[in-house]
Amino acid sequence: MTSSDGLHLKTYCMLLIMVVFAPLGNVFLGKGMKGVGSVVSWSPSQLPHIVALVFTSGYIWLGVASLLTFFVAYMLILSWADFSYVQPASSITLLVVALLGYFYLGEKISPLHWTGIVVICLGVFVVGNTPPRTTEVR
Amino acid sequence: MREAVLLFLVVVSGTGGEICVTRAMKHVGEVTDFRPMALVRVILQAMKVSWMWIGISMMALAFFSLLAVLSIENVSFVVPVTALNYAAGALGGEFFLEERVTPRRWAGVLLVCVGVTLVWIGKR
Numbered sequence: 456m457t458s459s460d461g462l463h464l465k466t467y468c469m470l471l472i473m474v475v476f477a478p479l480g481n482v483f484l485g486k487g488m489k490g491v492g493s494v495v496s497w498s499p500s501q502l503p504h505i506v507a508l509v510f511t512s513g514y515i516w517l518g519v520a521s522l523l524t525f526f527v528a529y530m531l532i533l534s535w536a537d538f539s540y541v542q543p544a545s546s547i548t549l550l551v552v553a554l555l556g557y558f559y560l561g562e563k564i565s566p567l568h569w570t571g572i573v574v575i576c577l578g579v580f581v582v583g584n585t586p587p588r589t590t591e592v593r
Numbered sequence: 594m595r596e597a598v599l600l601f602l603v604v605v606s607g608t609g610g611e612i613c614v615t616r617a618m619k620h621v622g623e624v625t626d627f628r629p630m631a632l633v634r635v636i637l638q639a640m641k642v643s644w645m646w647i648g649i650s651m652m653a654l655a656f657f658s659l660l661a662v663l664s665i666e667n668v669s670f671v672v673p674v675t676a677l678n679y680a681a682g683a684l685g686g687e688f689f690l691e692e693r694v695t696p697r698r699w700a701g702v703l704l705v706c707v708g709v710t711l712v713w714i715g716k717r
Contacts, residue, residue, distance in 0.1 A: 478672075484660060485668030493665045509660065522656075530639065531632075533615045535623040537692045549673045556669030564669050564715075571711030575676055578704030581697060 462535065469532040470545060473525050478551035480521030482559060487514030550576050599662040600674055607655035608681040612689055613648030620644065673712045679705045 491508045532541050553572050556562040621639050639645050662671050683702045686692040
């Protein structure tokens with residue numbers, strides 16, 4: 456295996472972890488916050504009660520744990536790959552979020568909305584075919 | 594209006610935070626040892642870089658804004674719209690991190706922006 460192959464392999468492994476845990480985190484947070492109630496009706500006097508509701512929600516903690524896992528993988532991958540490669544390449548998570556929102560949370564998604572998500576993923580495909588590092592190794 | 598402000602905070606603060614974290618991790622250097630203790634050492638080393646703390650603060654602001662907007666909008670709408678940070682990220686990578694964003698990457702980023710626009714229109 457060449458060093459270039461190794462670089463791509465560990466990059467793809469980290470991207471896989473990010474693609475699984477980022478959507479899970481967002482979906483859990485969404486489910487947890489729907490249980491807390493709408494921000495539109497929040498008043499400053501209610502803030503302590505809302506904060507208590509947020510931090511006693513199991514879904515919020517599951518979401519935080521998933522996003523922390525994502526964040527560690529993200530930190531590691533950023534130590535060798537370009538930011539402008541990693542960030543768009545990980546946007547496949549958007550499709551996974553939409554699928555989870557549709558099937559798990561029962562959210563309504565219009566055909567135009569799905570088209571938009573597919574176009575975003577197409578953008579990801581284009582970006583994913585560029586070299587992961589364009590700067591010199593320090 | 595409130596949702597637009599919150600989404601703006603999620604995108605701008607989130608991207609700014611990620612750029613700061615990237616700068617900190619580039620300072621730490623490439624991670625080659627993935628054993629748990631070695632990873633803990635990398636994290637501790639990263640925590641000594643001030644860019645990491647600025648980044649974490651900005652990402653925390655983005656996180657709480659995300660929580661707020663998730664209380665009023667569906668996750669399948671909010672998360673794709675936050676993909677606008679890909680455009681901000683490419684700009685930040687080129688101008689703040691001195692990465693060379695190729696025309697092909699720019700084309701991908703443009704597609705992402707078109708997709709986000711369709712998602713926004715599709716929700717109405």
